[in-house]
Amino acid sequence: MDNRPAGGPMFRNRMPRYEVLSEDAMAALDKGWRRLVTEIGVEFLDPRALDLFRDAGQRVEDNTVFLDPDFVLAQVAKAPSEFDVQARNPEHSIHIGGDAMAFGAVYGPPFVREGEVRRDATMEDFRSFTKLAQSFPALDSAGGVICEPSDTPLDSRHLDMTYALQTLTDKVYMGNVVSGINAADTLAMTSILFGSREAIEETPATISLINCNSPLRWDDRMLEAQFEYSAAGQPVVLTPFILMGAMSPVTIPAALVQQITEALSGIALSQLIRPGTPVIFGSFLSNIDMQSGSPTFGTPESGLGLLCTGQIARHFGLPFRTGGGLTSSQVADAQAGYEALMTMMPTFLAGANWVMHSAGWLEGGLVAGYEKFIVDVELLQMLQVEFTPLEIDEDSLAFGAHAEVGHGGHFLGAMHTMERFRTCFYRPLLSSSENYERWMRNGGKDAADRAGEIYKKRLEEYEPPPLDDAVRAELEEYVIRRRKELGD
Amino acid sequence: MDNRPAGGPMFRNRMPRYEVLSEDAMAALDKGWRRLVTEIGVEFLDPRALDLFRDAGQRVEDNTVFLDPDFVLAQVAKAPSEFDVQARNPEHSIHIGGDAMAFGAVYGPPFVREGEVRRDATMEDFRSFTKLAQSFPALDSAGGVICEPSDTPLDSRHLDMTYALQTLTDKVYMGNVVSGINAADTLAMTSILFGSREAIEETPATISLINCNSPLRWDDRMLEAQFEYSAAGQPVVLTPFILMGAMSPVTIPAALVQQITEALSGIALSQLIRPGTPVIFGSFLSNIDMQSGSPTFGTPESGLGLLCTGQIARHFGLPFRTGGGLTSSQVADAQAGYEALMTMMPTFLAGANWVMHSAGWLEGGLVAGYEKFIVDVELLQMLQVEFTPLEIDEDSLAFGAHAEVGHGGHFLGAMHTMERFRTCFYRPLLSSSENYERWMRNGGKDAADRAGEIYKKRLEEYEPPPLDDAVRAELEEYVIRRRKELGD
Numbered sequence: 013m014d015n016r017p018a019g020g021p022m023f024r025n026r027m028p029r030y031e032v033l034s035e036d037a038m039a040a041l042d043k044g045w046r047r048l049v050t051e052i053g054v055e056f057l058d059p060r061a062l063d064l065f066r067d068a069g070q071r072v073e074d075n076t077v078f079l080d081p082d083f084v085l086a087q088v089a090k091a092p093s094e095f096d097v098q099a100r101n102p103e104h105s106i107h108i109g110g111d112a113m114a115f116g117a118v119y120g121p122p123f124v125r126e127g128e129v130r131r132d133a134t135m136e137d138f139r140s141f142t143k144l145a146q147s148f149p150a151l152d153s154a155g156g157v158i159c160e161p162s163d164t165p166l167d168s169r170h171l172d173m174t175y176a177l178q179t180l181t182d183k184v185y186m187g188n189v190v191s192g193i194n195a196a197d198t199l200a201m202t203s204i205l206f207g208s209r210e211a212i213e214e215t216p217a218t219i220s221l222i223n224c225n226s227p228l229r230w231d232d233r234m235l236e237a238q239f240e241y242s243a244a245g246q247p248v249v250l251t252p253f254i255l256m257g258a259m260s261p262v263t264i265p266a267a268l269v270q271q272i273t274e275a276l277s278g279i280a281l282s283q284l285i286r287p288g289t290p291v292i293f294g295s296f297l298s299n300i301d302m303q304s305g306s307p308t309f310g311t312p313e314s315g316l317g318l319l320c321t322g323q324i325a326r327h328f329g330l331p332f333r334t335g336g337g338l339t340s341s342q343v344a345d346a347q348a349g350y351e352a353l354m355t356m357m358p359t360f361l362a363g364a365n366w367v368m369h370s371a372g373w374l375e376g377g378l379v380a381g382y383e384k385f386i387v388d389v390e391l392l393q394m395l396q397v398e399f400t401p402l403e404i405d406e407d408s409l410a411f412g413a414h415a416e417v418g419h420g421g422h423f424l425g426a427m428h429t430m431e432r433f434r435t436c437f438y439r440p441l442l443s444s445s446e447n448y449e450r451w452m453r454n455g456g457k458d459a460a461d462r463a464g465e466i467y468k469k470r471l472e473e474y475e476p477p478p479l480d481d482a483v484r485a486e487l488e489e490y491v492i493r494r495r496k497e498l499g500d
Numbered sequence: 501m502d503n504r505p506a507g508g509p510m511f512r513n514r515m516p517r518y519e520v521l522s523e524d525a526m527a528a529l530d531k532g533w534r535r536l537v538t539e540i541g542v543e544f545l546d547p548r549a550l551d552l553f554r555d556a557g558q559r560v561e562d563n564t565v566f567l568d569p570d571f572v573l574a575q576v577a578k579a580p581s582e583f584d585v586q587a588r589n590p591e592h593s594i595h596i597g598g599d600a601m602a603f604g605a606v607y608g609p610p611f612v613r614e615g616e617v618r619r620d621a622t623m624e625d626f627r628s629f630t631k632l633a634q635s636f637p638a639l640d641s642a643g644g645v646i647c648e649p650s651d652t653p654l655d656s657r658h659l660d661m662t663y664a665l666q667t668l669t670d671k672v673y674m675g676n677v678v679s680g681i682n683a684a685d686t687l688a689m690t691s692i693l694f695g696s697r698e699a700i701e702e703t704p705a706t707i708s709l710i711n712c713n714s715p716l717r718w719d720d721r722m723l724e725a726q727f728e729y730s731a732a733g734q735p736v737v738l739t740p741f742i743l744m745g746a747m748s749p750v751t752i753p754a755a756l757v758q759q760i761t762e763a764l765s766g767i768a769l770s771q772l773i774r775p776g777t778p779v780i781f782g783s784f785l786s787n788i789d790m791q792s793g794s795p796t797f798g799t800p801e802s803g804l805g806l807l808c809t810g811q812i813a814r815h816f817g818l819p820f821r822t823g824g825g826l827t828s829s830q831v832a833d834a835q836a837g838y839e840a841l842m843t844m845m846p847t848f849l850a851g852a853n854w855v856m857h858s859a860g861w862l863e864g865g866l867v868a869g870y871e872k873f874i875v876d877v878e879l880l881q882m883l884q885v886e887f888t889p890l891e892i893d894e895d896s897l898a899f900g901a902h903a904e905v906g907h908g909g910h911f912l913g914a915m916h917t918m919e920r921f922r923t924c925f926y927r928p929l930l931s932s933s934e935n936y937e938r939w940m941r942n943g944g945k946d947a948a949d950r951a952g953e954i955y956k957k958r959l960e961e962y963e964p965p966p967l968d969d970a971v972r973a974e975l976e977e978y979v980i981r982r983r984k985e986l987g988d
Binding site for chain 2 (some may be wrong): 036342424
């Protein structure tokens with residue numbers, strides 16, 4: 013079952029936020045990032061960025077910008093605390109910020125797994141995952157690079173991916189950030205889909221992920237993309253990419269201070285590029301295994317860091333991105349289930365506004381897993397129900413049902429039950445509560461086996477959302493022309 | 501790795517509580533239970549209970565007691581808000597209430613599962629699970645009926661189980677509640693272990709589970725056991741047993757009102773039996789699948805109910821029991837992983853004081869699972885780390901590490917890292933972060949396979965805690981004598 017009707021409103025988290033930092037703790041973190049931007053500074057590997065900061069009165073030495081914390085806050089204050097992002101189907105447009113939570117699929121894996129098979133991702137996989145994301149109302153976006161299609165030419169791959177996202181879904185999609193050229197192509201194709209560049213500058217139509225090369229360095233290619241998107245008024249997610257122990261100190265407070273420093277410095281740059289352009293405070297925060305050096309996910313440290321991140325972003329009045337269904341597991345097993353939830357429940361407790369990697373993440377992000385995609389959609393659906401406040405009124409208190417049933421009886425046939433039995437409880441997509449005998453009769457399938465059946469059925473049943481023929485033709489023409497120009 | 505040293509202090513949850521009920525909501529629930537006790541009343545199928553309530557001025561008709569809400573609150577006020585329970589190894593004694601959280605293994609399954617095999621539980625299984633509970637510091641108790649040993653005579657089974665709990669662990673154990681006779685035997689054996697009846701009346705040494713036959717009925721056999729334990733000053737967990745849709749109305753607020761009514765009425769009885777005797781506000785709250793009638797666990801509704809339960813228990817100033825690693829799954833798969841955590845994380849957010857079913861619960865509680873036991877211990881260990889507040893100070897802010905590493909470097913060799921790398925992050929018991937190649941070389945084992953290896957190794961390495969020979973002899977003598985008297 014889908015928990016939300018197709019085309020229904022996006023999820024709003026009206027439950028309380030779980031806040032774990034005291035005022036003193038927040039003050040200590042504040043002191044920390046102020047010291048870091050001032051004394052260590054942040055590297056920007058793009059002369060245009062350095063010029064903007066220098067012109068704004070900041071001290072620049074080589075590639076390092078030493079920032080005045082109050083200047084940073086003044087830039088941050090120019091960013092909107094909430095904004096809309098339009099989808100080509102207006103029913104799928106989303107809001108970013110406040111109590112709105114939007115969910116996108118996994119982003120970036122070079123490999124896919126279906127069942128026992130792990131292999132290089134292909135364009136066909138990319139399309140399949142895009143279709144799955146379209147088919148589940150719990151997801152607001154297919155994301156961007158759901159997997160890296162290794163069977164398409166590298167230089168023009170972004171055109172194929174963007175075209176697939178634009179045509180196979182009618183939901184919000186992410187912009188390509190491999191280079192400034194890719195970003196410009198994404199903007200051009202988005203302008204075609206939404207009618208004009210003006211239309212998307214008026215209300216943004218892409219979200220793009222700009223990762224920091226943590227610690228404290230913004231790389232040239234990412235900055236190129238940021239310049240394109242911010243200049244066009246498209247939101248960018250400025251994301252410190254921190255595996256504690258490798259890209260930050262091993263202590264969570266130090267990682268949080270670094271995260272603030274990096275995110276705010278990137279946000280300040282966006283505001284210098286175009287004051288008022290929308291931004292999202294990004295966080296990708298986990299840790300490595302100090303014995304092996306492997307990245308680990310769904311850890312206690314990442315959960316705690318995630319809860320703090322929400323509070324920090326609110327402290328700066330910014331919408332934020334964190335969370336997902338992260339796991340180190342190779343397959344959709346018990347570990348994948350609990351690690352995904354160990355990240356996803358704090359994501360809801362923190363009230364993250366833009367949640368990447370919400371479905372399909374496996375093997376530390378190296379693999380897009382088909383079965384795992386279904387596990388994650390189940391988690392999303394459950395949490396969207398769980399984080400909906402109770403309605404307490406005469407009707408839900410059901411005194412009449414007690415008067416009807418009395419002591420030691422059962423409520424199965426009570427009037428109050430009969431009126432509500434179809435919709436009263438969440439109906440699972442994947443979870444089984446079959447008893448042993450029935451479960452055995454049905455083949456004794458574990459959750460991964462059942463998830464395999466579900467995604468295949470969903471793909472069979474997939475129907476593409478309608479798209480104007482002229483627009484489709486213009487997009488195709490663009491892809492063909494640009495592929496030629498790029499030499500593929 | 502174990503997250504806590506053997507013999508270390510019990511877990512204290514010093515993180516904030518996640519409170520989801522507004523004042524208005526709590527007032528509505530308050531109004532609800534007051535109406536229920538007054539107008540519908542509660543059945544007590546024991547003439548002694550009816551006499552006690554009648555003598556205390558409550559209206560009794562047939563087996564139903566119509567309670568004055570203020571009388572109920574006056575009784576509840578006599579119960580201690582916190583108390584200690586002693587273990588025979590003082591290092592394993594526990595505190596119930598406040599920020600203390602104690603964890604016991606699964607309770608009640610007639611079946612066990614190891615790998616592909618599901619079969620009737622035996623006394624040997626009971627001993628094995630008891631040994632596992634002893635071996636993990638994350639668990640404070642083996643619980644009570646970890647599984648129902650079907651190969652021992654029914655009438656004297658409680659003697660064998662109690663003896664195993666007393667000798668194979670030196671942690672707190674639960675009392676048998678099948679009948680008043682069984683309770684009396686448990687008390688006699690506990691008096692032997694702790695030296696005298698006075699010694700356990702001074703500081704209790706058992707905890708016993710008294711389940712309500714919901715809705716609104718306390719059965720004769722459970723009440724017999726309650727009379728024994730409360731008279732001896734041993735804590736009882738008065739637990740409404742509610743699967744919404746069957747034992748309560750389908751709406752969560754109605755289930756909460758019923759839960760308050762049942763728990764408080766049972767607690768009032770305990771205080772009439774022996775004023776001041778320790779009690780625990782119990783909750784076992786989930787729902788059925790309205791299509792099949794099957795019980796379901798780890799549901800959004802149960803999670804939300806659990807969060808409310810904590811707040812309600814605090815409202816009445818009582819320690820409370822809820823939570824566990826509940827799941828409907830047949831095997832230790834992804835569903836088992838996420839459903840267990842879907843219950844266990846709210847358990848920590850609510851700050852439950854006594855957590856039954858913390859390890860080994862499978863198949864809706866019908867099965868004690870060996871692999872699932874290990875999955876659950878991993879979850880417990882992770883959550884005990886995650887729910888430990890951050891220490892934010894100069895040292896953890898690690899400015900020096902940033903000064904050392906600078907921009908774009910890594911922290912693997914930094915002084916700050918070197919000083920902390922052994923203990924800085926949680927080290928998993930079960931979770932793997934091996935890369936694909938290494939994981940394949942090591943056999944490509946999923947979490948359930950690895951859990952199977954872990955529990956077998958733990959059982960091999962098990963060492964019984966020391967016990968005085970004279971005490972052991974006296975316990976054995978008691979078991980032999982009583983078995984004869986009971987005709988087995």
